[in-house]
Amino acid sequence: MALVAGVDSSTQSCKVVIRDADTGELVRQGSAQHPPGTEVHPDAWWTALQEAIAAAGGLDDVAAVSVAGQQHGMVCLDADGGVVRPALLWNDTRSAPAAAALVEERGAQWWAETTGTVPVASLTATKLRWLADNEPENAARTAAVCLPHDWLSWRLAGYGPGSGEDGLRALATDRSDASGTGYWAPSTGYLADVLESTLGHVPILPEVLGPLEFRKTPDGLLIGAGCGDNAGAGLGVGAAEGDVVVSVGTSGTVFAVAESPTSDSTGLVAGFADATGNYLPLVCTLNATLVLDATARLLGVNHEDFARLALQAPPGAEGLTLVPYFSGERTPNLPDATGSLHGLTLQNYTPANVARAAVEGVACSLADGLKALTDVGVVARRIIFVGGGARSEALRLSVGAVFGLPVSVPEPGEYVADGAARQAAGALTGALPAWRTTGVELADIEPTPEVLGRYRERAATA
C-alpha cells in the first residue's frame, strides 16, 4: 500500500492527512496552530508544518506529498534564500491604496482580460507595490518572490536560508496559486512589466509546474506542484460542472470549476486557475468564521451553544441584520468598511437574535458571491459546503435557506489537505485517483429570500 500526504497550510492552522494512494482511505492525520494576525513570519508555518507532520506520524513511509496553502501571501527571499520580512497575508488590507493605484494605472478591463482578476488588497502584486513604496530597502533586497505553498514545498525539498541563487531557482508553484498573484496570466505566464511597476525589478519566480508534475528529494520523496487552498478544496470534494463550492473558514469563498476563463471587470469575481488545468472563478470575503467566533465570545458561549442559541431565534432574527464587514471587506471591495448591526429594538435585542443575525449575515454575504458567479455565466445546480464553518448546524441551515439551492455537506474533514493528497497520488501514479467522499444532503429547508433581500438593502449602506 503506497501512502501519500496532503498538507493544508491555511490562515489559522496547518493540517496534514496521510491517505492510501489507491483507495483514499485516511490512515493518519495531525494539525498545529498558526499565530494570529495578518503579518506572519514564514518560519512559523514551517514550525507548524513540522509539528503537524510529527502529529500525523511522520513522512518516513510516505511516497509523495503535496502542499496546499492560503493564497496570495507575499513571501520575499533575499539572494541567500533567507526571508526578507514577515509575509503579508491575503487578509492584510494595508495595500488597498496600492491596489486602487494599479487599477487606475491600467484600467479594470486590462487586469480582468490579462490576468483574470482586478487587483484588490489581497493580491500579491499590490503587496509588492506596498513594499516598494514603504520599505524600499526590503524591496531592493528581494531576490525572489513566492507564495506560502511554494515556500513550504521548497523547504520540504531541503532548501532554505543559505541555499543561494541555485536554491532560489528551484522554487516551484502551480497555476492555481500563480493565478492569484496579479503578475501571472494563464495565457502568457509571468508579467515582467507588472513586476517592474510594483516591486521595481523582476525577481526570481517559481517555475509553474503542471498539475501532476513533481520534484524529488534526494531521499526519493515526490513533492507535487501543490496548489492554492481553494483549488485544493475543489480537488478534495471532486467538484464537477454544476457544483458551486462554498468554503467557510477565515475567508468565505464561493467558487466553481470552469473549462474556460472568466473575466469580470467589476472585480467581484476573481478569474483564478484550478489545480487540474481548468479554471476556478471565485468570490472571496474577508469576514467568515472570525465574525462567528467574535460573536460567540461576546455572548460567552462555545461553538455548539452558539449554534443552539442562533437556532432558538426565528429566521430573520426578528428584524436584526448583521452586516459582517468587521475586517473591512474584499468582495465588495470596501477595505475600510466596518461591521454593523441594524434594526435594533428593545424587543429583538436578545442573545439568540444577535447570534442568528451573525450567522445569517455571513450566509448572505456568501449568497451575494453566488450571484456574482452566476452573473459571469457559472451554472449552479448544487452547493457543496466545506470548511470549519460547515461544522456549525446553524450556518448549514442558514446557507440552505438563503442560497435557495440544494446543499450537500461532506463529512466533516480536511478537504483542502485531502485535495493536496489526491494531487500527490496523481503525481505518484500519473493520474488523479477517483476517491469517494460521503456526506449528507440538506433537504426540506424553507428558503428565506426576504432575509437576503433585507440584508442587501442594509449592506448597500455600508
Ligand SMILES: Nc1ncnc2c1ncn2[C@@H]1O[C@H](COP(=O)(O)OP(=O)(O)O)[C@@H](O)[C@H]1O
Ligand atoms: N462548530 C463550529 N462552528 C462555527 N465555527 C467553527 C466550528 N468549528 C470550527 N469553527 C471555526 O472554523 C475556523 C477554522 O476553519 P478552517 O476552515 O480550518 O479555517 P482556515 O482554513 O481559514 O484556517 C475557526 O475560526 C473556527 O473557530
Ligand SMILES: O=C(CO)[C@@H](O)[C@H](O)COP(=O)(O)O
Ligand atoms: O484569499 C483567499 C482566496 O482568494 C483565501 O481563501 C485564502 O486562500 C485563505 O484561505 P483560508 O485560510 O481562509 O482557508
